[in-house]
Amino acid sequence: MNVYAILAIYRHEMERTRRTIMQSVISPVISTSLYFIVFGAAIGERIQQVEGVSYGAFIVPGLIMLSLLTQSISNASFAIYFPKFTGTIYELLSAPVSYFEVVLSYVGAAATKSILLGLIILATAGLFVPLRVEHPVWMLLFLVLTAATFSLFGFIIGVWADGFEKLQLIPLLFVTPLTFLGGSFYSIHMLPPFWRAVSLFNPVVYLVSGFRWSFYGLADVSVAVSLAMILVFLAASLAVVAWIFRTGYRLKT
Amino acid sequence: MEPIIRVTHLSKTYASGFRALKDIDLEIRRGEIFALLGPNGAGKTTLIGTICGIVTPSAGTILVDGRDVLREYRATRSLIGLVPQELTTEAFESVWDNVTFSRGLFGKPPDPAHLEKVLRDLSLWDRKDSKIVTLSGGMKRRLLIAKALAHEPQVLFLDEPTAGVDVELRRDMWALVRALRAGGVTIILTTHYIDEAEEMADRVGVINKGEIVLVEDKVELMRKLGRKQLTLHLAQPLERVPPALAAYRLELANRGSDLIYTYEERDRAGISALLNDLAAAGIRYRDLHTTQSSLEDIFVGLVSERR
Ligand SMILES: Nc1ncnc2c1ncn2[C@@H]1O[C@H](COP(=O)(O)OP(=O)(O)OP(=O)(O)O)[C@@H](O)[C@H]1O
Ligand SMILES: [Mg+2]
Numbered sequence: 379m380n381v382y383a384i385l386a387i388y389r390h391e392m393e394r395t396r397r398t399i400m401q402s403v404i405s406p407v408i409s410t411s412l413y414f415i416v417f418g419a420a421i422g423e424r425i426q427q428v429e430g431v432s433y434g435a436f437i438v439p440g441l442i443m444l445s446l447l448t449q450s451i452s453n454a455s456f457a458i459y460f461p462k463f464t465g466t467i468y469e470l471l472s473a474p475v476s477y478f479e480v481v482l483s484y485v486g487a488a489a490t491k492s493i494l495l496g497l498i499i500l501a502t503a504g505l506f507v508p509l510r511v512e513h514p515v516w517m518l519l520f521l522v523l524t525a526a527t528f529s530l531f532g533f534i535i536g537v538w539a540d541g542f543e544k545l546q547l548i549p550l551l552f553v554t555p556l557t558f559l560g561g562s563f564y565s566i567h568m569l570p571p572f573w574r575a576v577s578l579f580n581p582v583v584y585l586v587s588g589f590r591w592s593f594y595g596l597a598d599v600s601v602a603v604s605l606a607m608i609l610v611f612l613a614a615s616l617a618v619v620a621w622i623f624r625t626g627y628r629l630k631t
Numbered sequence: 632m633e634p635i636i637r638v639t640h641l642s643k644t645y646a647s648g649f650r651a652l653k654d655i656d657l658e659i660r661r662g663e664i665f666a667l668l669g670p671n672g673a674g675k676t677t678l679i680g681t682i683c684g685i686v687t688p689s690a691g692t693i694l695v696d697g698r699d700v701l702r703e704y705r706a707t708r709s710l711i712g713l714v715p716q717e718l719t720t721e722a723f724e725s726v727w728d729n730v731t732f733s734r735g736l737f738g739k740p741p742d743p744a745h746l747e748k749v750l751r752d753l754s755l756w757d758r759k760d761s762k763i764v765t766l767s768g769g770m771k772r773r774l775l776i777a778k779a780l781a782h783e784p785q786v787l788f789l790d791e792p793t794a795g796v797d798v799e800l801r802r803d804m805w806a807l808v809r810a811l812r813a814g815g816v817t818i819i820l821t822t823h824y825i826d827e828a829e830e831m832a833d834r835v836g837v838i839n840k841g842e843i844v845l846v847e848d849k850v851e852l853m854r855k856l857g858r859k860q861l862t863l864h865l866a867q868p869l870e871r872v873p874p875a876l877a878a879y880r881l882e883l884a885n886r887g888s889d890l891i892y893t894y895e896e897r898d899r900a901g902i903s904a905l906l907n908d909l910a911a912a913g914i915r916y917r918d919l920h921t922t923q924s925s926l927e928d929i930f931v932g933l934v935s936e937r938r
Contacts (some may be wrong), residue, residue: 380705386735390724397723465719469778472683473736474708630687631645631680 383475384483391487392459402491403498406445410499413441414506417563428565433592434507438591440562441503442496447557447582449495450525450543451549454488454532459539471630479622481533488529489522491560496521501611517592523608524585530615535624537629556582566598578614583606633697634658635786635817636682641691643677643841654839656692659786664808664818666828666849668930675821676716678838679788683713696785699894709738712784714775714930716791716914720763726774727759728748731779747782752807776807788812790822793827805831825927827851829860839934858924861892861902862908863916875912879905890916900908 417437433621461467468527470480493630503509510519560582566574577583578599588604591597596621598605636659643652649673659665666779667675675868680686682693684704694699695707721729730746750756766774772795779787783805789808793801808818808831823830828835828849835852837845846850879901882891894901909916 379896380738382735382738382740386732389735390728390732393724393728396745464721464723465715465717466886467714467732468685468715468719469736472708472711472713472740475736476705 380475380479383473384486385477387470387480387483388487388490390431391484392490394457395487395491403495406449406495407498407502410441410445410502411506413437414503421563428568429596431506431596434566435509435565435594436590436596438500438503438507438509440560440586442499442521443523443560443586443589444557444562444581445499446492446524447498447528447553448549450488450492450528451532451535452493453535453550455536455539455545456484456532457484457488458533458536459545462536467629476610477619480532481619481623483530485526488532489525492525492529492588493521496525512595513592517589520589520592520604520608522586523605524589527608527612527615528614530619533602534615535620535623547564556580561586561598565596575600581611584608632661635661635696636819637694638678638682639692641678641681641693642689643674643686644689651841652681652746655838655841655843657817657836657843657846659817660834660858662812662817662832663833664820664831666814666835667819667838668825668828668835669821670934673838673839674863675838676790677816679713679790679819679821679839681828683788684708689771705738709782710785712779712782714779714787714789714792716794718768718771718775720774722764723762723862725760726755726760726777729774730777733778734781737784739782743781746781748779749777752810753777754786754803769800772796773800776804780811782814786817786819787922788850789818791821791823791901793822795822811907816838825930829927837930837933844933852929853923856914859894861905861923862920862922863890864888864918865890866915866917866923869914872910873914876905879908890914 380614390460403600417433426433461470463522535545537545543556560580561577561578562582566577566583566587569577584599584604584607587598588601591601592606636653636657637758638657641652642650642765644650644840655678658679667678669675675685681688682695682700684700688701688841696710700705700707724732727746727750728752731741734742734746747756750759753776755770755773755777758770763771763774772792776789792808793804793886794802805827808820812818820831832849833846835849836843862884865888869883869890870887872881872883872890880893882893883889884891892902892905911920
């Protein structure tokens with residue numbers, strides 16, 4: 379195991395975050411605050427409570443998931459796409475590092491960033507609404523697993539993309555709609571039966587549900603199912619990454 | 632002694648179907664400076680890429696220090712430093728962070744003293760805290776060299792290291808390359824400046840259209856292929872070469888006032904015979920000088936011959 383290389387890439391990526399601290403941390407904090415003002419204050423006036431939890435507090439886990447998903451994907455996809463774009467990937471390809479080490483360090487750094495971000499959003503939310511976390515260990519487990527899975531997914535997009543449009547395409551076409559329709563701002567029990575059934579095909583529903591359960595003990599679907607779903611995504615992403623590297627797909631000529 | 636690099640039957644066909652390397656055999660000796668010459672698109676960068684792990688070979692084997700570059704890539708890549716042809720660098724990172732990154736990436740424990748020495752040798756030490764975007768092109772080129780040297784490689788590939796580099800810096804680079812070689816590093820460089828190969832290399836390889844057309848000791852090459860010419864500025868112009876001198880390869884130039892004798896290095900003895908015969912024929916000359924063809928002439932001759 380080339381531990382020095384893993385550390386070098388990890389530090390290099392984290393350093394990049396530090397240089398762009400404004401857009402990495404401050405902008406999500408601002409946008410989360412805006413969500414609270416718009417959804418929490420405006421809609422919360424009318425809805426007040428969902429299953430015994432104030433609406434403002436109810437949307438916190440969903441909001442964190444929303445940022446976690448989008449940030450994990452964009453961090454990881456950008457991190458591997460950019461060296462391809464600028465050509466600096468030559469160094470990575472000529473270095474004595476295994477693909478496993480490459481994935482571990484890039485995905486590890488992207489996941490670290492989004493976990494930190496999730497915690498920052500959680501703290502920001504705490505300023506607006508009273509929070510409680512009933513199952514903190516589960517909360518962290520969901521946070522870590524989701525960040526890791528979607529960073530892997532982002533890594534795949536970054537390897538696959540051969541232009542900036544493609545880099546944006548999947549997040550724009552699939553991820554954003556799915557997260558907004560994934561029960562971040564409502565419980566799927568509030569939907570008519572037909573849409574409730576449709577929602578069950580949306581993977582994000584399971585993530586948000588499990589995560590929300592770790593806060594308030596409220597879940598749209600059972601926690602075991604949520605956990606199983608995220609493990610399935612994780613396994614699928616790992617399989618694709620393994621395939622990419624076995625074939626050298628789009629990294630080497 | 633076992634060569635440091637041994638390439639056998641190496642071919643590369645790109646996804647487009649283009650055959651960039653055709654059944655290449657090449658050995659690089661330990662501690663030598665090897666200059667790889669060839670016109671644009673000949674396959675120099677592709678060949679280097681296959682050895683370093685950037686391009687996947689389609690067929691053939693490559694051994695570095697006796698190890699296979701695909702199966703034992705960790706061992707082989709640790710030995711190699713690569714300076715790419717293109718100026719591809721990070722932008723907002725500092726010089727120091729960037730070379731530190733390179734050393735770590737190649738699996739070496741931190742060694743600030745070594746990195747300091749490398750940056751000093753490349754006159755980048757006073758820019759160590761600068762962001763890379765603020766460097767000039769020549770400085771970026773040196774940074775790429777510093778990155779390649781950060782992990783103390785035993786083999787250094789320099790893909791057109793002096794493209795876009797000013798004369799003084801070029802001299803500095805040559806000195807650096809010689810110092811590295813003195814320290815036991817094997818150096819493979821590509822260049823379009825033939826004088827660079829002539830000045831630096833121990834051996835020269837010529838690649839054209841994906842095929843190695845020649846590998847030769849530089850001195851030997853110059854001796855074998857190097858033509859010499861003796862030019863005599865005649866006291867009186869000649870109309871034609873006198874029949875008495877037909878045995879020599881002679882030409883008249885400059886409206887008959889210059890007599891040019893072309894000979895191979897090895898039949899230098901012919902000169903005194905020629906001069907005697909000239910005296911016997913009553914041809915007198917005011918002055919004479921010799922010229923030797925450069926590697927460039929040889930190179931152009933080789934490549935155009937095969938076109
Ligand atoms: N990724 C690629 N896909 C298809 N063809 C390629 C690719 N990379 C290089 N080639 C082709 O392979 C040939 C060799 O290219 P290479 O870069 O190895 O040449 P070179 O000798 O380094 O040339 P130069 O002196 O211009 O740097 C060229 O014809 C080039 O167009
Ligand atoms: Mg080239």
